[in-house]
Amino acid sequence: MKRTLVGLAAILLLAPVCASAGASKPTLKIENPGQCIAPVAEMRVNHMEMLKHTRDRTLRQGIRGEKASLNECINCHASKVTGSVLGKDGFCQECHSYAAVKLDCWDCHQPKAGKLNVGQAEAAGVKP
Amino acid sequence: MKEPQDLIDNKSRRNFVGTAAIAGAGLGTLALAPGLQLIQVSEANTPSAGASSKVRWGMLIDTTKCASGCDACVKACATENGINETVKDPRQGSQWIRKIDLKNPKTGQEHSLPMLCQHCEHPPCVDVCPTGASMKRADGIVLVDRHICIGCRYCMLACPYKARSLVHQPLTAQNPEVPRGQGCVEACTFCVQRVDKGMLPACVESCPEGAMLFGDLNDPNSEIAQRVAKEKTTQVRGDLNLNLGVRYQGI
Numbered sequence: 379m380k381r382t383l384v385g386l387a388a389i390l391l392l393a394p395v396c397a398s399a400g401a402s403k404p405t406l407k408i409e410n411p412g413q414c415i416a417p418v419a420e421m422r423v424n425h426m427e428m429l430k431h432t433r434d435r436t437l438r439q440g441i442r443g444e445k446a447s448l449n450e451c452i453n454c455h456a457s458k459v460t461g462s463v464l465g466k467d468g469f470c471q472e473c474h475s476y477a478a479v480k481l482d483c484w485d486c487h488q489p490k491a492g493k494l495n496v497g498q499a500e501a502a503g504v505k506p
Numbered sequence: 507m508k509e510p511q512d513l514i515d516n517k518s519r520r521n522f523v524g525t526a527a528i529a530g531a532g533l534g535t536l537a538l539a540p541g542l543q544l545i546q547v548s549e550a551n552t553p554s555a556g557a558s559s560k561v562r563w564g565m566l567i568d569t570t571k572c573a574s575g576c577d578a579c580v581k582a583c584a585t586e587n588g589i590n591e592t593v594k595d596p597r598q599g600s601q602w603i604r605k606i607d608l609k610n611p612k613t614g615q616e617h618s619l620p621m622l623c624q625h626c627e628h629p630p631c632v633d634v635c636p637t638g639a640s641m642k643r644a645d646g647i648v649l650v651d652r653h654i655c656i657g658c659r660y661c662m663l664a665c666p667y668k669a670r671s672l673v674h675q676p677l678t679a680q681n682p683e684v685p686r687g688q689g690c691v692e693a694c695t696f697c698v699q700r701v702d703k704g705m706l707p708a709c710v711e712s713c714p715e716g717a718m719l720f721g722d723l724n725d726p727n728s729e730i731a732q733r734v735a736k737e738k739t740t741q742v743r744g745d746l747n748l749n750l751g752v753r754y755q756g757i
Contacts, residue, residue, distance in 0.1 A: 434651075440702055442703075443552065452682070486690070
């Protein structure tokens with residue numbers, strides 16, 4: 379009986395230690411503070427919905443220039459060191475690794491900021 | 507498969523129209539003249555109206571001008587769309603546009619022409635797609651929605667023009683406006699990212715002979731519509747009655 383109680387106490391005491399010893403909370407670095415299209419709380423909960431609805435309208439209906447845009451997310455949130463939203467401290471990957479939500483966006487989309495399409499490059503007068 | 511027009515979410519369209527009306531009314535109070543209002547709306551980052559069914563994008567290719575051995579259009583397409591990967595097996599490489607040399611064995615007459623997605627009015631690729639990923643925009647541009655493409659390649663079999671390719675390997679060097687990746691089928695998009703900005707497709711712009719003409723087949727004042735009306739043009743495999751967006755001259 380006494381041994382059981384000691385065991386139980388040990389579990390209760392150690393439980394919070396074990397839990398916090400898992401994944402550390404993501405430390406997000408905001409490269410351009412205060413310029414997001416919506417408040418932080420809304421972005422955290424709804425960013426995937428915003429992007430999903432915009433992507434369908436853009437691809438299927440050809441509606442361009444909507445408020446939510448994956449390329450704009452990247453251009454603003456890409457690390458100023460690596461130029462990407464991926465990598466160890468990357469804005470997207472940091473949180474998604476913690477939440478264990480797989481990111482499929484980057485199988486097709488370009489995760490680095492500052493890249494220009496040929497058309498844009500021509501218009502801006504720079505070599506692509 | 508539904509037409510893209512049917513796929514439009516009525517609720518979101520109403521919301522969009524409503525927002526646009528409110529934005530227009532709000533700006534109207536500031537507007538000095540009716541013309542200025544439009545400029546302000548575009549500056550206020552209002553979404554574009556999107557593809558319209560009044561427009562039918564098309565291409566006219568004059569094969570008498572197309573030079574054998576010239577692949578400027580193929581190179582321009584690869585640069586614009588970020589087709590820059592090296593593939594182990596050349597048969598697996600993505601071909602959005604390719605050059606074909608034809609010879610009539612009886613007469614010896616030769617042709618050289620670029621072959622690309624013909625942007626059919628009745629696309630077989632859209633008919634066969636099991637997920638609805640293969641789709642036609644209201645303005646006639648046939649696209650693959652990679653978000654729901656499962657890479658089954660049924661559309662590649664159905665296409666009479668061998669216009670589609672599957673990406674076989676992971677990609678990292680995409681252009682930001684042209685997402686493409688492993689496991690999805692892809693094809694010429696008429697450079698939709700450029701067309702939506704009022705630019706010409708990269709191949710048309712690059713052709714040193716001026717053999718490619720792009721425009722709105724539905725607009726009677728456009729050069730392409732006038733030439734299609736007056737001159738003899740050919741649809742490849744016209745017997746299939748697919749009403750192609752790409753027409754050829756001289757074959």
